[in-house]
Every structure is written in C-alpha cells, then in structure tokens.
Amino acid sequence: MVRLRPGRQHGERRTDPMRRWLGNTLRGVCMGAADVVPGVSGGTIALILGIYPRLIDAVGGLGTGLLRRVWSRSFWHLLGAGAKDPRRLPGDGAGQDAGRVLFLAFLAAGIAPAIAAGARILPPLLSLYPAQMRGLFLGLVLASVTVPLRAMRSGGPSRWLLGIAAAVATAWFVGLPQPTSERATGRVLLEFAEPAAAEVRLTPQNLTLLAPGDGSRPELAFKPVGAAAAPAGSTGIEVDVIAGMVGAAGNVPPGSIRVVEGPVGELSVSQPEALSGGRDPSLAYLLLGGVLAISAMALPGISGSFVLLLLGLYHYVLYTLSLAIYHQDGGAILTAGALAAAMAAGLLSVARVLKGMFARWHDPTLAVLVGLMLGSLRKLWPFTRYTEEGREVAVLPPLGDPEVVAVTLLFVAGVGAVLVLGAAGRRRSRQDSNLGARG
Template sequence: MTVPQPPLPNEPSAPQPLDQDTTLTTRDTPKQLFGVYIKGMAMGAADIVPGVSGGTIALIAGIYERLINALSSIGPNLWQVFRQQGGLKGLMAVWRQVDATFLLFLLLGIATSFATLAGIIKYLLDNEPLFIWSFFFGLVVATVLILLSEIERWNIGRAVLFAVGLVFAVIVSSLPLLTATPSLPYLFFAGAIAICAMILPGISGSFILLLLGAYDTVLEAVHTLNFSIILTVMAGMVTGLLLFTRALKWLLSRYYQATLALLTGFIAGSLVKVWPWKVDALGALNSEAVTNVMPWQYPTGPHWLITIGLMLLGAVLVSLLSWWGNRRS
C-alpha cells in the first residue's frame, strides 16, 4: 500500500475555487462510489468490535486522509461558501466543499454494517470469542507490518513516537471497565470521546464506549431503535468530530511521517486488546473474559489449526484491502 503523501511545504494545498468542481461529485464513478460504500461497511464492522478501530481500516484502505480532509472542512466557514453563490448553487458549493458524496456513501456503508452485523458480531463475541479475536488479531498484525513499511527514513523521533503510541494504546486497553448505568449527558460525552477514538487508527471507539460503561447501552439502543439514546450519542459524535479532525488534519499535513509512526504505534498497542486467548479473573471462559493468557493455558486448548487459519484469513483480507486502496490511489 502507498499511503497518499501530503503536499510539500512549497506546494500549499490551497482550496479550489468554488466554481471548479474537483471533488467526488464529478470525479468518482458509480463503481468507485460502490467501493467507498464497501470500505464503509468494513469500517463499520471493525468499529463494532471493542478493540479494532474503523480508522485502521480507513488508513489501510487508502481513504484516511480524504476522510480527515472532508470532516475537517465542516464548520462555520461553510456559511460564507454558501453566501458567495446562494440558492441551489450555494448548496452545491457547500456539498463539494465537504466532499459530501464521499461522506454519504461511507456513512451508508458504516450504517449498513451496524444494522446487519452488530447482532452477528455480538453473538460471536459472546459465544465464539477465541475465533473472532483470532481473525482480528491477524488483521491487526498485517496492518502494523504494512504501515511500518510505509514509514520512510526512520529516526529517533519517529521511533519514540511509535513507542509512545504503542504504550498509550496498551495502557488504554488495560484500564478497568466502568459499569454504571449511563445518563443521556454522559452518553453525549462518551459519544464525543468514542468518535475521536474511531478516527484514530488502533484505538477502538467501541472499546472506549466499553471502558466508559456505555457500550451495551448503545448496542441495545441500536437493536431496539431507542432514538433518544441514538440521537444523543450521534450529537456527541458530531461535536467530537468537529473539534478533533482539524487538529489531526494539521498534523497530517505538516508532520505526515511522524504522525504515521504515532498512529502505527496505536495500532500495534491494540494487539493487547485483540489477543485471542482470554479468560476471566477465575480462569474460566465467559463474556467477562478479558485477561490474556498464553495459548497453552487456555482452558479448552490453543486450537492451533483454527486460530492460525483465522489469523491468516484476517491478514490476507487486510492485504487485499491494502492492495485495493493502493490501486485506487
């Protein structure tokens, strides 16, 4: 995979004139839009699992910078964009400014995964945790190896940033879970924090919700269509996005390789959370199993054939996704 590079300092990325449509509305074909939708589904499926980040999928699929650019363009300045032309032309100018067609198809893909896969993945996490964690472990390992190869000219600074990202993700993954019943204001706050984690590769938004004691509440709200909870969490997510993505865009545009090293460290640190062999505090297997053990210490045995096979499957799929993203770029 070749991750798109940011503009050089002597080649500033000035915004295009409003009457020059250089965004997705004229550039992307229906086939490419379908590809964005599929990548959105992959991001949604990853975000459902507490330990895997949709941002990881976006990065490996070659749409991460485009996503950050689109989200960071949403803000008060859009009113000025609209006023310059007004009416329908102004609305179309705003649509192009935020790369809205790209965001729309991506969100449709994410929503499709949440609507169709949330129940399946929750069932597998509860009943076949070893196998689903094995799949995602292979996926994350392959992602780390691919991204490490993309970091050019390793130096002490980038190595330190990688280590900082790794240690931070390990610490976050090891925090105790909160179990209190969340209120709506608390869910708003949890949504704002979780969406920042969803955008950051390696830090799972759903795991942040789990840490904050809001994961089961949100998942149940999706199943039962509890719109008061859904809308509250969505409002928090929108707020978090508007505050966070601008800072991340600034880092990517000025310190791309250093930021990539930090993000890769986040992903590597998440391997602690997606380690397949887990037991509970008493060494038993149940939905509360969060303690990592060595494969041979697993109560039912390591299941080498199935676990390694699923790891290889995850690695192959993420490699294909990387190839697809590279080909699209």
C-alpha cells in the same frame, strides 16, 4: 450569471450522474461494514476505493458558511439540481458546499444501513465464538499497523522512541481492571442429562449462556466468572456468571437465561435468582467514546470500533443500536441520537485537529499511532478467564485445546484480509498518481 462546472475532466470516465451518487452509496456500504468490525478502518476502505482525499476535503470544508447557506432557499435548489446532475453545480463557494453535502449524504446513506446490519449480525458471533472473533480482530489490528508504518516518510531514533513509549503506555492502560460494578453478575445451575462419565471443565472459552431476545430487547450473553469443574458422576454444577457487556440490561429476572452452549452434548440451565449489579456507562463517558471513535475512523489504519472496544463500550454500543433500530426502544433511541450528535461534533472538530497534527508533525504522529495500535493488542488476546473479583485476565490456552486451531486460522485470515486490502489501496493510489501525471 452562474457559471457551471466543466463536464468531463481529462481521464475521467463518462458516467451517468445518478450512477455517481449511487456509487458513493455503495462505497458507503463498504465503509460502514468495515467501521463496525474492530481492526478494520473505514478510512482504509475509503483510501482503497479512491475517495479518501475527497472525504477529508468534504469534512474539512464544512463550517459556519455552510450553516448560513442551509437557511437559504437557493441553496436547497442547488442541492436538488446537483442530486440530478453534479455537473450542474456552479464552481463558487455555494456550489462547492452543495457538492460536499451531497457527497457526504449519499455516502452516509450507505454507511448507516451497513452499521445497522452489523449491529444485528456481530453480537451473536461475539457471544458464541469470543475467542475465535478475538483471534480475527487480533490479526486485523496487527496487520493494520503496516498502514501508518508505510506512510512514515523517514525513520530515526526519536520516532521509534515515541512509538515504544506509546506502546508501553497503551499496554499499561488497556491492562487496567475495568470496573466490575458495571456488569451484571449472578448464579445459574447447569444440569447434565446423564451423570458425567469424566470430569467436565467449564471455562469462559467453552461455555456461553444466553437470555434469548424477545419483542423488547435483543439476545444477551453471559459467561462463567472463572473456570469450574464438575467431577465424574455429577449431574449438575452451580456456576457464577457475568454479563458479556456493561449495562443495566444484564440485570435479567429469574428464568431469563434459558440457552446454554457448552462442551457437554445435553446440558440444561436454570436461573433461580435475578442477576444484579449491571450499570449503564455514564452519558459523558459514552459521548467521549463516540468522539474518539469517529476521530479514529477518519484515519487509515485506525479502527473506530477498536477504540470503543478499548474503552469497554463496543458491545454496549452495538446492543444500544440494535435496541434502537430493531426494537424501537425510546431510551435507546435517545442514547443513539446523542451518540450520533457527539460523533458528528467529533468529526468536525477533533478530526480537524488531527489533520493539523499530520500537517505539522507527520512522522511523530504516525509513530505514536503505531505505538497505540501495538500496545492495544493486549486487549485482543483470545484466551482469557475471569478472576473471583470478575476481572478479565489473559491466560495461555490449555494444551490440546481444539479452539487454538480455529483461532489461529481466523488470525491468519485477518492478517491476510488487511494485507490484500492494503495492496489494493496502494495499487489504486499509483493508478491515480499516473492519471494525474498524464493530465
């Protein structure tokens, strides 16, 4: 005889069963929207929404026993019954596995479309407003450091030394030059509608060139390799450009770059020669990035998208997802599928290792995470330029640069958003603790 789970627990609201599952889907939308933004952790959102413990339990509970049950017709009957009413699931191992699968499935039904929408919305913002977006991400990541700091149970010199060592090592690592051979480079000609009345200074911060999307690919962005100056009276200037992301997609044919956003009102661009030198990252490196990103997403305060950004894969992954979802490109679909498989494997394996590390070395692990986050801030400095070799380096903004105000405002907005979300999460945790104590 199959025993059914008890219905309503003490303190639990009476809700329609399907509304519970749909509520998980809406929570998944919030998590997916957070996961696609560097600096916002889907784990933090799960903590705020009150599902983080169940999420960790669901992922940690998946194993070989579930794989055996998937081939059983009775298990699929359990899934169907549980989807209609989770209270109909029995309390044995099969019922618990069915509950975990349904929980993760409805959660994924919200995460996936949110990430797909982000893959279309974010790339244009990153292309047209790179400094402003970096300012936002800098604020998000800096404020997120408070999450692991608050979770530490005790301080001590050894903890701080671990954090400092991790910060120094990370700052050194993210400062290493990325291979420029993976980005397409070339030259374009900019022409002014009228002779320049004064010197026109063009930089990676104030000049963006676009190859508009078509039916086969999304829009691509390019930046000047370094600063260039057109003297007063000139009618045009040749500019060396570099693709905004790694990958062979940047090797666009002549005439592809047709849109320019710059400091001069009427500015036109022509591309006489094809860009070249762009090369896709290796599949092994991409899969490793996926494993590391999904492992980070499982931790409150650590953003998986930020991990991809540190590895130089963030823009490439967004482009690949957009190419697969909105342009049905076969190669992109295969790449996205392989990445999804790697992330699933990472969630089931590396996430368990991290869970064990937290159980055994809670505070030292958190101290290292704090150091990683602080050291990685070097990667998010909003103001940069490219050297003649194509390497991106941080610089101080020119005096009176109008972008400084916008960057500062977005930085403050990022800090405020994380602090508000963190306060909401702590309030939710206290409410759950009080409810459990009364139960």
